[in-house]
Amino acid sequence: MSIEQDKRLDAALAKLPRSIEPQHDLWPGIHARITQPKSQSLRHRWSYGFAAAAVLVVGVATLWISLNLYAPAPDKNFAEVVPHVTPTQTEPSGLSVQFAAQLASDKDIPPAARMALVDNLRLINDAILRTQAAVKKYPGDVNLQSLLLDLYQQEAQLMAEAQQAQIQTNVRTSL
Amino acid sequence: MKRALIFVSYLLLSLLGVGILASAVMLTASSAYAHPVNNGTPINETRSAKINGSIAISNVVGSVKVQGWNKNEIHVGGTLGKGTERLDITTSGDGYSIRVILPRHSDDNVDGTDLVIDVPIASRLSANTVSADINAGELNGTAQLESVSGNVTIKSNDSDITAKSVSGEVNVQGSADGAHVRAHSISGDVKVDGVGGDLQAESVSGTAKVINSRLSRAQLSSTSGNVDFTGALLKNGSYSFNSISGNLTLMFLVTPDARFDISSFSGDINNAFGPKAQRTSEYAPGEELHFVSGNGSAQVNARTLSGNISLRKP
Numbered sequence: 001m002s003i004e005q006d007k008r009l010d011a012a013l014a015k016l017p018r019s020i021e022p023q024h025d026l027w028p029g030i031h032a033r034i035t036q037p038k039s040q041s042l043r044h045r046w047s048y049g050f051a052a053a054a055v056l057v058v059g060v061a062t063l064w065i066s067l068n069l070y071a072p073a074p075d076k077n078f079a080e081v082v083p084h085v086t087p088t089q090t091e092p093s094g095l096s097v098q099f100a101a102q103l104a105s106d107k108d109i110p111p112a113a114r115m116a117l118v119d120n121l122r123l124i125n126d127a128i129l130r131t132q133a134a135v136k137k138y139p140g141d142v143n144l145q146s147l148l149l150d151l152y153q154q155e156a157q158l159m160a161e162a163q164q165a166q167i168q169t170n171v172r173t174s175l
Numbered sequence: 176m177k178r179a180l181i182f183v184s185y186l187l188l189s190l191l192g193v194g195i196l197a198s199a200v201m202l203t204a205s206s207a208y209a210h211p212v213n214n215g216t217p218i219n220e221t222r223s224a225k226i227n228g229s230i231a232i233s234n235v236v237g238s239v240k241v242q243g244w245n246k247n248e249i250h251v252g253g254t255l256g257k258g259t260e261r262l263d264i265t266t267s268g269d270g271y272s273i274r275v276i277l278p279r280h281s282d283d284n285v286d287g288t289d290l291v292i293d294v295p296i297a298s299r300l301s302a303n304t305v306s307a308d309i310n311a312g313e314l315n316g317t318a319q320l321e322s323v324s325g326n327v328t329i330k331s332n333d334s335d336i337t338a339k340s341v342s343g344e345v346n347v348q349g350s351a352d353g354a355h356v357r358a359h360s361i362s363g364d365v366k367v368d369g370v371g372g373d374l375q376a377e378s379v380s381g382t383a384k385v386i387n388s389r390l391s392r393a394q395l396s397s398t399s400g401n402v403d404f405t406g407a408l409l410k411n412g413s414y415s416f417n418s419i420s421g422n423l424t425l426m427f428l429v430t431p432d433a434r435f436d437i438s439s440f441s442g443d444i445n446n447a448f449g450p451k452a453q454r455t456s457e458y459a460p461g462e463e464l465h466f467v468s469g470n471g472s473a474q475v476n477a478r479t480l481s482g483n484i485s486l487r488k489p
Contacts, residue, residue, distance in 0.1 A: 110306045113324040116342035116362035120379040120398070127398055127419040131480055134440055138459050143438040147480055150417055154398060158379060161361060165323045165341050169305050 096121050099159050108169040117162045124155045218290070220251040220264055227297040227316055228270030235277055235305045237287030243296035243313035243331075249273075250293040256286030270298065308343070315351065326363070336370075344381075352389065364400070382421075390414070397421045401482075408433050412473040419480045426487040432469030435486070436476050438462065442483040 100121045103114060131148045138144060224230075226247055232239055237256055249271060255262055263274040275288045287307065294300065294314075301319040302309050308325040311318055317335040320327045326343040329336060334351040336358075344363040347370060350356050354372040358365045364381040367374060371389035379398045388406040395402045396417040405426040408414065412433075416423045422442075430448065437444055437452065440461045444452035452464040464484075477484050 110324040110342075113341040116324075116380075120361050123380055123399055127480070131419070134480065138456075138461075141440070141455070141459065141461065143461070143463075143478055144440055144480075147417070147419065147440070147478055150396070151398070151419065154377075154379065154396075158361060161339070161341065161359075164321075168303055168321070168323055 096125055096155055096159065099162070103162055103166075106166055106169075109165055110169070113165060117158070117165065121155070121158055121162075124151060124158060127151050128155065215257070215286075216255040216259075218251055218253050218255055218262060220262075222249050222264065222271060223247060224249045224271065224295055224298070225269055226295045227299065228295070229268050229299045229301070230270050230292070230294050231267060231272045232290065232292065232300070232302040233272075233274040233304070234288055234290055234302075234307045235275060236285060237275070237307045238289045238325075239302050239304055239307055239309045240289075240291045241300060241302065241309075241311040241314070242291075242293050243298065243315070244293045245296060246293070247295055249295070249298075251290065252293075253289040253291040256288040258285035259288055262288075334372075353391075358383075407431075408473040408475070410472045414473065414475045416475075416477040416484075417479070418482045420482050421479070422482045423477050423479060423484045424487060425475070425477065425485065426489060428489055430468060431473065431475070432471065433473035433475045434467050434471040435464060436474075437464040437484055437486070438477075439479045439482065439484055441481045442479045445483070445485045445487075447488045448486055 100118045103109070103117050103121075106114065109117070128148065128151045131144060131151060135141065135144045135148055224247055230241075230249065232241065240253075251262070251264060251273060255275070258278065260276045260278050263272070263276055265272050265274075273290070273292065275290070277285050296314060297316045298314065299316045299318075300311060300314060302311070302321070304322045304325050306324045307322065309320045309322055309327045309329075311320060311328070312330040314329075315332040315334070318329055318331060318333045319337040320329060321337070321339045322343055323340070324342045325340060326345070327338045327340045328346040328348075329338055330348040332349060332351050334354045336347060336350055336354060336356045338345045338347050338357070339359045340363055341360070342362045343360065345358045345360045345365045346368075347356060347358045347366070348368045350370045350372060352371040354370065356367065356370050356372065356374045356376075358367050358374070358376045359378070360381050361379045362381055363378065365376050365378045365383045367376050367385045367388065369387045369389075370385075371391075373392040374385065374388065374390050375394045376383045376385060377394075377396050378400050380400050381397065382400045382403065383395050383397050384403040385393070385395060386403075386405045388404075389409065390406065391409045391412045392414070393404070393412075394415045395404060396415075398419045399421055400418070401421040402416050402418050402423045403426075404414075404416065404424070405428070407428050408431045410432065414433075416425060427448070435448075437446075438455070438461060439452075440459075442462075444462045444464050446452065446464055446466075448468050449466045450464065452462040455461040455463050
């Protein structure tokens, strides 16, 4: 290398800055992350939270599936069984109509018994309607009133019997 | 804070473990002890028993036959149906519980189990079935027999009898004097023969029929079925017969000693023991009949909406 070249190099070196300033100060951010452990634990908290939620979801789902895996599906024949107990004429005994609908969808009860319960609930309903009509026409007839009271009791009793039958048949699946 | 989170996580994991374990147990409970039964496996089990202990029987499909005998033991015979999981005979209180256990999700793949059970004659019997007939005999304790769609028959000298079915027939033959008897069916017929004491016999759409009774108190009713009573009335007895559209036929073997209060809203009333029924009102269709036969010691009430009422001699 010649003396001339050395001089040019020295001049170029002399033009270089003594120090280099970063474009912006990164240190405050780094300092904050180091000195604020809470921000770090927050991340862990989220992780724990997600893990706990996942565990809970999996647990609940497992239980739910196991409990409902073999639950009886709604009776597809429901519409065929119920129509004759759901006409508007059964308004006075809406509860029994609902109950009949519920019975009709209970596949655990033997079909013969199920039909007997639904049909006889309808029968009592019809009898109640007839007797109510008679009582309305002859409000002073105590015998009619007594018959009507008996029918209400029979209706309640039949629903109780039906529930008993449901319990009896459901024992099969709970054993 | 971190420890708390770890603790909560462990807690949740533990709950998950318990949940999975419980689910697994529930899913496999039947198979854990499963001993699938081959077709018609015979049963032959004997246990010592108290003379008046309790016997509780449960069967879903098939039949149950119970017979009283003079031994202080129970014997369970019959056959387990194909697909049945097992037969449980366990002590329960002062007696035994006999249960036919089906696989949890057996659907229709299980044949009926026929149980033939001998029990001490004074046993307190209860039997529950779904689609299995119940037949009990030669007993003098108490009996509570219930089936959903099976027939229920009891022939006994029991003092307290309950026989019920939803769609099956109910037959009660005999009882102790002064017994409490309840026979009930929803769509099946109810027949009671030779019972004494207090009787309640009901059917909604079936017939309620009582013969050869020695009843001091009776309540017979049906909604659309007929009610037939044949027997004598006891002194100071109380008898009630009701139907909506079914007919009431009351046949008294001897001239009754009773006060009668009979009414029907639109049915006819026929009386073989005295006065004829009267119209209740010029404008109403109903008939009533009130009269006294003999000294009138017993009380008879009979009511229908549209059914006919007949008081008959043999």
